[in-house]
Amino acid sequence: MKFCSNCGNTVSQIIPEGDNRPRYVCDQCHHIHYQNPRVIAGCLPIYEDKVLLCKRAIDPRAGFWTLPAGFLENHETVIEGALRETREEANANTEIDALYTVFSLPHISQVYMFFRARLADQNFSAGAESLDVRLFSEDDIPWDELAFPVITDTLKYFFEDRLTQNYPARYEEIIRPLKKTEVN
């Protein structure tokens, strides 16, 4: 951030009075520009004994398999976001069962939230951001070609919980070194 989105003048990083961390503050109108983590909403779509995965057409991790998920939009519930991403990436209609996994990723200031969901039928296909969309049984999951740790962990929890048919919502932190470009 270099300029104030409110008045167009330059901003400086300072600790505002009564605050305890540096913020971008406008040199002219003194507006404080807070920056906060973003939420990624997604589904774990289930059909019979299989899980739906999408092969990513875009970076990061193009060519790797993921659960349908994406940035939550303003004025959207987390479930609406999860369903929208599942439609956009897999042209799939799902019904939500329950919140399943929540991941905190402080190094990239993201919070992931996945919901267990039931695929209505086998009518699905690759959306614009996917190269392929497929159903995988547990034995066929491409564990070495999964896009992100949050995908691996959600799938592991699911197959583990499926043994007892008990799917508690889980919160997990994925800690990685802070990338220099991502500081503020």
Added chain:
Amino acid sequence: MKFCSNCGNTVSQIIPEGDNRPRYVCDQCHHIHYQNPRVIAGCLPIYEDKVLLCKRAIDPRAGFWTLPAGFLENHETVIEGALRETREEANANTEIDALYTVFSLPHISQVYMFFRARLADQNFSAGAESLDVRLFSEDDIPWDELAFPVITDTLKYFFEDRLTQNYPARYEEIIRPLKKTEVN
């Protein structure tokens, strides 16, 4: 948003190519400025059979009782945010038990996340954003003076779940009309 935080020129609201909703886009450098919901992290601090509440010193809802909670910061886990807010608002040290309630509030583009937590001792006091901090047993909860529906609902769930000592994490949507000033 009126100006580009990247180059300082004016922005316009347009639907970028390949997108399906209006964004602020710089007229000069064409940077797309996404706006996304924010996460509020908080604790439900328990001491023996009592719950800790803070009387808000600041708007919105100054003078009403709340659980300690506030905006999650960049490069912070959700638990770190919840513990920090509990220290800041109540000068209280807590240990987290588990994720408890998640609320989606699309009209204000917020996602609340409360964790059940144990107060280590009765050493707590009002922080800068609180007028008072007190422990309340179920019979003494000031139900008509609670600050927000997410507080009321989290407390109701807690006292209900306490009967069975089973505290599943819950996701809930609180739907209200969109305020005109809050559109984008």
